[in-house]
Amino acid sequence: MSPLARRCFAEFLGTGLLVTVVVGSGIAAQALSIDAGLRLLENAAATAAGLAVLIVILGPVSGAHFNPVVSLADHYLGRRTRTGLSGRTLGAYVLCQTVGAIGGAVLADAMFAKAPVAWSQHRRSSPHLLLGEVVATAGLVLVIFALAGAKRTSQAPWAVGAYIGGAYFFTSSTSFANPAVTVGRAFSNTFAGIAPVSVPGFVLAELAGAVVGLGLLALLYPAAGVAADDVVVPQVGTSARA
Amino acid sequence: MSPLARRCFAEFLGTGLLVTVVVGSGIAAQALSIDAGLRLLENAAATAAGLAVLIVILGPVSGAHFNPVVSLADHYLGRRTRTGLSGRTLGAYVLCQTVGAIGGAVLADAMFAKAPVAWSQHRRSSPHLLLGEVVATAGLVLVIFALAGAKRTSQAPWAVGAYIGGAYFFTSSTSFANPAVTVGRAFSNTFAGIAPVSVPGFVLAELAGAVVGLGLLALLYPAAGVAADDVVVPQVGTSARA
Amino acid sequence: MSPLARRCFAEFLGTGLLVTVVVGSGIAAQALSIDAGLRLLENAAATAAGLAVLIVILGPVSGAHFNPVVSLADHYLGRRTRTGLSGRTLGAYVLCQTVGAIGGAVLADAMFAKAPVAWSQHRRSSPHLLLGEVVATAGLVLVIFALAGAKRTSQAPWAVGAYIGGAYFFTSSTSFANPAVTVGRAFSNTFAGIAPVSVPGFVLAELAGAVVGLGLLALLYPAAGVAADDVVVPQVGTSARA
Amino acid sequence: MSPLARRCFAEFLGTGLLVTVVVGSGIAAQALSIDAGLRLLENAAATAAGLAVLIVILGPVSGAHFNPVVSLADHYLGRRTRTGLSGRTLGAYVLCQTVGAIGGAVLADAMFAKAPVAWSQHRRSSPHLLLGEVVATAGLVLVIFALAGAKRTSQAPWAVGAYIGGAYFFTSSTSFANPAVTVGRAFSNTFAGIAPVSVPGFVLAELAGAVVGLGLLALLYPAAGVAADDVVVPQVGTSARA
Numbered sequence: 001m002s003p004l005a006r007r008c009f010a011e012f013l014g015t016g017l018l019v020t021v022v023v024g025s026g027i028a029a030q031a032l033s034i035d036a037g038l039r040l041l042e043n044a045a046a047t048a049a050g051l052a053v054l055i056v057i058l059g060p061v062s063g064a065h066f067n068p069v070v071s072l073a074d075h076y077l078g079r080r081t082r083t084g085l086s087g088r089t090l091g092a093y094v095l096c097q098t099v100g101a102i103g104g105a106v107l108a109d110a111m112f113a114k115a116p117v118a119w120s121q122h123r124r125s126s127p128h129l130l131l132g133e134v135v136a137t138a139g140l141v142l143v144i145f146a147l148a149g150a151k152r153t154s155q156a157p158w159a160v161g162a163y164i165g166g167a168y169f170f171t172s173s174t175s176f177a178n179p180a181v182t183v184g185r186a187f188s189n190t191f192a193g194i195a196p197v198s199v200p201g202f203v204l205a206e207l208a209g210a211v212v213g214l215g216l217l218a219l220l221y222p223a224a225g226v227a228a229d230d231v232v233v234p235q236v237g238t239s240a241r242a
Numbered sequence: 243m244s245p246l247a248r249r250c251f252a253e254f255l256g257t258g259l260l261v262t263v264v265v266g267s268g269i270a271a272q273a274l275s276i277d278a279g280l281r282l283l284e285n286a287a288a289t290a291a292g293l294a295v296l297i298v299i300l301g302p303v304s305g306a307h308f309n310p311v312v313s314l315a316d317h318y319l320g321r322r323t324r325t326g327l328s329g330r331t332l333g334a335y336v337l338c339q340t341v342g343a344i345g346g347a348v349l350a351d352a353m354f355a356k357a358p359v360a361w362s363q364h365r366r367s368s369p370h371l372l373l374g375e376v377v378a379t380a381g382l383v384l385v386i387f388a389l390a391g392a393k394r395t396s397q398a399p400w401a402v403g404a405y406i407g408g409a410y411f412f413t414s415s416t417s418f419a420n421p422a423v424t425v426g427r428a429f430s431n432t433f434a435g436i437a438p439v440s441v442p443g444f445v446l447a448e449l450a451g452a453v454v455g456l457g458l459l460a461l462l463y464p465a466a467g468v469a470a471d472d473v474v475v476p477q478v479g480t481s482a483r484a
Numbered sequence: 485m486s487p488l489a490r491r492c493f494a495e496f497l498g499t500g501l502l503v504t505v506v507v508g509s510g511i512a513a514q515a516l517s518i519d520a521g522l523r524l525l526e527n528a529a530a531t532a533a534g535l536a537v538l539i540v541i542l543g544p545v546s547g548a549h550f551n552p553v554v555s556l557a558d559h560y561l562g563r564r565t566r567t568g569l570s571g572r573t574l575g576a577y578v579l580c581q582t583v584g585a586i587g588g589a590v591l592a593d594a595m596f597a598k599a600p601v602a603w604s605q606h607r608r609s610s611p612h613l614l615l616g617e618v619v620a621t622a623g624l625v626l627v628i629f630a631l632a633g634a635k636r637t638s639q640a641p642w643a644v645g646a647y648i649g650g651a652y653f654f655t656s657s658t659s660f661a662n663p664a665v666t667v668g669r670a671f672s673n674t675f676a677g678i679a680p681v682s683v684p685g686f687v688l689a690e691l692a693g694a695v696v697g698l699g700l701l702a703l704l705y706p707a708a709g710v711a712a713d714d715v716v717v718p719q720v721g722t723s724a725r726a
Numbered sequence: 727m728s729p730l731a732r733r734c735f736a737e738f739l740g741t742g743l744l745v746t747v748v749v750g751s752g753i754a755a756q757a758l759s760i761d762a763g764l765r766l767l768e769n770a771a772a773t774a775a776g777l778a779v780l781i782v783i784l785g786p787v788s789g790a791h792f793n794p795v796v797s798l799a800d801h802y803l804g805r806r807t808r809t810g811l812s813g814r815t816l817g818a819y820v821l822c823q824t825v826g827a828i829g830g831a832v833l834a835d836a837m838f839a840k841a842p843v844a845w846s847q848h849r850r851s852s853p854h855l856l857l858g859e860v861v862a863t864a865g866l867v868l869v870i871f872a873l874a875g876a877k878r879t880s881q882a883p884w885a886v887g888a889y890i891g892g893a894y895f896f897t898s899s900t901s902f903a904n905p906a907v908t909v910g911r912a913f914s915n916t917f918a919g920i921a922p923v924s925v926p927g928f929v930l931a932e933l934a935g936a937v938v939g940l941g942l943l944a945l946l947y948p949a950a951g952v953a954a955d956d957v958v959v960p961q962v963g964t965s966a967r968a
Contacts, residue, residue: 001703010704017623024654033521037275037284042521042653048291049532049650053643057630061704111619111656113612128355135353139259146299155399157639159295161646162403166291169284170266172353219243219251220303279759279768290775370839377837381743388783397883401779404887408775411768412750414837461727462736462787485945494946501865508896517763526763526895533774533892537885541872545946595861595898597854641881645888 008092010062012100014054018066019104019184020111021050026192027112039191040168048165055157064157067178068094069210073141076214094180101184109188120186120193124173130205132173137209139163140177142216149221179203250334252304254342256296260308261346261426262353263292268434269354281433282410290407297399306399309420310336311452315383318456336422343426351430362428362435366415372447374415379451381405382419384458391463421445492576494546496584498538502550503588503668504595505534510676511596523675524652532649539641548641551662552578553694557625560698578664585668593672604670604677608657614689616657621693623647624661626700633705663687734818736788738826740780744792745830745910746837747776752918753838765917766894774891781883790883793904794820795936799867802940820906827910835914846912846919850899856931858899863935865889866903868942875947905929 001009025046029039055064065071071085071093078084085093106116143163147156167175176182176194182203186196194202243251267288271281297306307313313327313335320326327335348358385405389398409417418424418436424445428438436444485493509530513523539548549555555569555577562568569577590600627647631640651659660666660678666687670680678686727735751772755765781790791797797811797819804810811819832842869889873882893901902908902920908929912922920928 001706006704013700013704020619021650021654024656025650028524028653028656029521031521032524033519035275035277035280035519037271037273037280038519038521038525040270040274041280041284041287042525044287045525045528046650046653049646050654053627053647053650056636056639056643057627057634058704060634060636107619108654111612111616113610113656126355128353132353135262135349143295143299150299150302152298152302155298159298162291163295166263166267166288166295169270169288170263170292170350172266172270172355216255220248220255220300222243277759277761277764279755279757279764282754282758283764283768283771286771368839370837374837377746377833385779385783392783392786394782394786397782401782404775405779408747408751408772408779411754411772412747412776412834414750414754414839458739462732462739462784464727485948490946497942497946504861505892505896508898509892512766512895512898513763515763516766517761519761522761522763522767526767529767529770530892530895533888534896537869537889537892540878540881540885541869541876542946544876544878591861592896595854595858597852597898 004089004092007062007089008096010058011065011093012096012103014058014062014064014100015066015097015180015184016100016104016107017054018047018051019101019181020108021054022047022181023105023108023185023188023190023192024111025050027108027114027188027190030191031112040174043192044165044168047168048161051164052157052161055160059157062093065093066097066180067140068097068180069137069141069178069206070144071097073145073210073214077145097180098183101180102187103184105184105187109190112190114188114190117187118189120189120195122189122193122198123195124198125201129173130201132171133176133202133205134209134212136167136171136173136175136177137206138212138216139167139209140175141210141213142220145213145217146221149217149223173202173205176202177206177209179206182206246331246334249304249331250338252300253307253335254338254345256300256304256306256342257308257339257422257426258342258346258349259296260289260293261343261423262350263296264289264423265347265350265427265430265432265434266353267292269350269356269430269432272433273354282416285434286407286410289410290403293406294399294403297402301399304335307335308339308422309382310339310422311379311383311420311448312386313339315387315452315456319387339422340425343422344429347426347429351432354432356430356432359429360431362431362437364431364435364440365437366440367443371415372443374413375418375444375447376451376454378409378413378415378417378419379448380454380458381409381451382417383452383455384462387455387459388463391459391465415444415447418444419448419451421448424448488573488576491546491573492580494542495549495577496580496587498542498546498548498584499550499581499664499668500584500588500591501538502531502535503585503665504592505538506531506665507589507592507669507672507674507676508595509534511592511598511672511674514675515596524658527676528649528652531652532645535648536641536645539644543641546577549577550581550664551624552581552664553621553625553662553690554628555581557629557694557698561629581664582667585664586671587668589668589671593674596674598672598674601671602673604673604679606673606677606682607679608682609685613657614685616655617660617686617689618693618696620651620655620657620659620661621690622696622700623651623693624659625694625697626704629697629701630705633701633707657686657689660686661690661693663690666690730815730818733788733815734822736784737791737819738822738829740784740788740790740826741792741823741906741910742826742830742833743780744773744777745827745907746834747780748773748907749831749834749911749914749916749918750837751776753834753840753914753916756917757838766900769918770891770894773894774887777890778883778887781886785883788819791819792823792906793866794823794906795863795867795904795932796870797823799871799936799940803871823906824909827906828913829910831910831913835916838916840914840916843913844915846915846921848915848919848924849921850924851927855899856927858897859902859928859931860935860938862893862897862899862901862903863932864938864942865893865935866901867936867939868946871939871943872947875943875949899928899931902928903932903935905932908932 029042271284317327513526755768
């Protein structure tokens with residue numbers, strides 16, 4: 001497997017398993033608990049733990065973006081120093097992330113004996129939810145790239161996991177913060193789903209949040225023109241830039 | 243942006259987002275859960291996670307005080323060795339923290355489609371609650387500055403997050419422990435709010451707690467005359483002292 | 485005690501206490517809580533914490549496998565470089581793990597005044613549960629050996645604990661992921677039990693999951709032909725290979 | 727203050743605040759939640775977080791024993807190499823721990839507007855509870871001193887916190903595992919209390935557990951004849967041995 005193929009496979013697998021964690025724990029929580037807050041707590045705790053572990057094990061291969069806005073921000077921040085993803089790699093990453101996310105939803109549905117593909121009926125389109133999604137994504141982008149600016153990338157897995165786990169509660173949108181995951185969650189008509197009609201709004205809000213996050217980063221860490229590959233976790237030698 | 247402006251912006255943003263986390267997760271918990279303890283557990287878990295992450299990412303810029311009593315203690319402890327905040331910087335920090343805290347409450351209300359400003363009706367003034375607030379703040383000051391005395395500042399983000407998360411339960415006041423956050427929480431008539439009439443008592447109790455905490459610190463770590471900038475997290479080179 | 489005897493004793497004790505944690509916290513959760521999801525949350529949190537601590541303290545003695553599929557994968561991955569468990573040591577490990585697991589279930593039952601041995605009546609045999617068990621075990625094997633491939637073994641205790649805690653919710657099988665623990669859990673007719681008739685299916689699913697995990701590992705970390713003794717935690721000098 | 731006085735003060739304060747955390751969060755949990763398991767989860771989470779933080783900040787001063795059986799084991803293990811607590815220091819530690827524990831219970835009661843001293847009516851004397859207490863204490867002693875044997879003392883705060891948090895659920899006794907804390911908890915007639923008549927049995931079970939834990943340690947780490955001062959956390963230079 002070529003280095004780029006291996007990196008894309010890691011993004012496919014990582015984004016897929018992230019959606020499996022999100023959707024699967026959502027199905028379990030809905031089946032097992034009555035209280036809506038307790039369901040979200042179970043969903044958030046499983047997601048925080050699973051996401052942190054996925055970053056730990058796949059970061060050295062691909063940077064563990066698992067998220068088109070993270071890859072896009074990496075491309076943007078590294079464009080001058082040529083340390084970010086190239087345009088071609090960016091496209092490959094986003095494709096693998098999105099296909100992986102859909103696969104992860106199908107796997108979760110299969111594990112819980114649900115129809116493998118069922119469009120979610122859960123509409124999420126109120127303006128205040130979109131504001132929540134802007135805040136959630138701005139925060140995520142700031143967390144990831146500030147860690148690079150501060151040379152604290154070894155803290156990334158647990159910091160990102162803790163951030164997302166907390167944001168399930170402190171944002172009104174329960175913090176999707178990820179266009180690929182948003183698409184994947186449309187494929188499962190369960191607790192963590194989102195109706196396809198609400199997807200474009202969420203994705204636009206996430207893009208807007210990324211812009212806000214990059215703006216805050218520029219104010220706080222003006223020298224942080226770095227690549228997310230080095231941000232999320234340092235890469236091992238075999239993963240040459242493509 | 244000047245170094246001092248950048249540091250103040252970090253204090254503004256960090257204190258603001260901390261209040262967004264506290265108030266936002268409180269609104270979510272109140273809306274989603276019935277049991278009062280479960281609500282507080284959700285609120286505490288989100289706060290602990292969010293606070294730890296904010297300290298990780300903003301500590302290198304400003305020291306991540308997010309709290310007037312921490313800045314004041316830093317000023318006091320470093321007054322002889324001139325390693326603490328100067329009087330002018332202290333004033334700027336406290337102002338940015340307080341304005342940020344109010345902004346954070348407004349943002350949380352907006353995300354959850356609440357009135358942007360509504361005075362809290364939640365009175366918190368019983369003597370035993372004030373004792374709880376003294377204990378909470380004494381503990382927080384001791385935790386932060388003992389970490390410096392023990393040269394364990396890299397543990398600060400997770401230790402401070404864990405401390406506050408635990409103190410939501412083991413103190414009777416649910417551990418505000420922060421005058422700026424206390425002011426901010428008066429601006430939201432939701433789960434985590436505090437009636438304006440109760441704010442002065444809480445702030446006085448927090449100041450008393452800071453004195454107790456500094457007294458314990460002097461007994462345990464007599465040599466800890468250090469600056470909180472170096473306590474919470476070591477600063478990067480670009481943030482010159484102002 | 486010979487080095488091999490000491491290692492086997494650590495596997496016996498560690499697997500035993502792991503089952504004590506799983507079964508004991510399951511009994512407590514069932515006795516104390518009504519909501520099925522809350523019971524699983526209590527069970528998952530105690531298991532994640534207990535497993536992480538057991539790996540921290542016993543890893544330096546035996547590698548802290550506590551799991552026949554981990555030992556088997558270690559043997560398989562290290563067969564060419566002769567860095568894995570020998571066939572004889574593998575047999576000793578699996579035996580000690582299995583006997584320990586049964587002892588751990590008996591101890592948990594005794595602590596909670598249950599009959600020391602009572603076959604579980606809890607059937608777990610639906611195909612989607614077996615798929616869940618394949619996913620759970622594939623993930624566990626990937627987590628453990630990817631940490632070695634990435635030279636991040638110091639993260640193993642907390643990563644493995646977090647993984648299993650999350651997988652209690654995101655897999656449909658609640659993530660046994662361990663043939664020895666599966667056998668042990670058949671000996672207790674309580675919350676975490678599994679009917680003996682369902683054990684063979686679970687063990688086969690776990691073996692299939694291990695194969696899937698090793699396949700993913702080969703794609704992601706082609707150079708990771710390493711021994712799990714060095715994976716889970718580096719060994720101290722006194723534990724010579726046997 | 728002499729070095730020994732400072733160390734004893736740290737043991738007094740740390741054990742006291744530990745009981746404040748245990749009893750205080752128990753009172754809060756009982757007042758706020760209905761479900762018994764949820765109450766214990768809140769109590770366990772607050773205790774785990776608070777204990778870990780107390781070890782982080784007070785370990786460098788006194789070793790953060792907070793527990794007579796830990797001090798006793800330290801004395802026993804270091805008796806030949808003269809690296810453990812001297813007999814005189816042991817006596818001072820145990821006295822300070824016990825007085826602190828009582829003070830901590832009084833403080834918790836005061837914070838929650840309870841009678842400052844009220845004997846607990848909560849009898850805990852069934853044989854299976856005593857077995858639970860043996861297991862809990864054996865595990866605690868093994869965790870603390872195995873970390874020294876494995877030269878992993880920097881993990882002690884979080885490992886000990888996680889262990890106790892998990893053991894609240896996986897032992898039938900909810901894991902007191904500490905004679906001083908057991909005495910302190912007799913002084914509060916609340917959720918975490920223990921009737922005075924049940925105290926001697928619990929203390930004897932804890933001593934028996936310590937013996938079991940030391941036996942396991944001798945099998946697993948035969949060279950671990952070390953002082954707990956160096957176990958829990960390395961001491962700073964100013965705290966000379968007394």
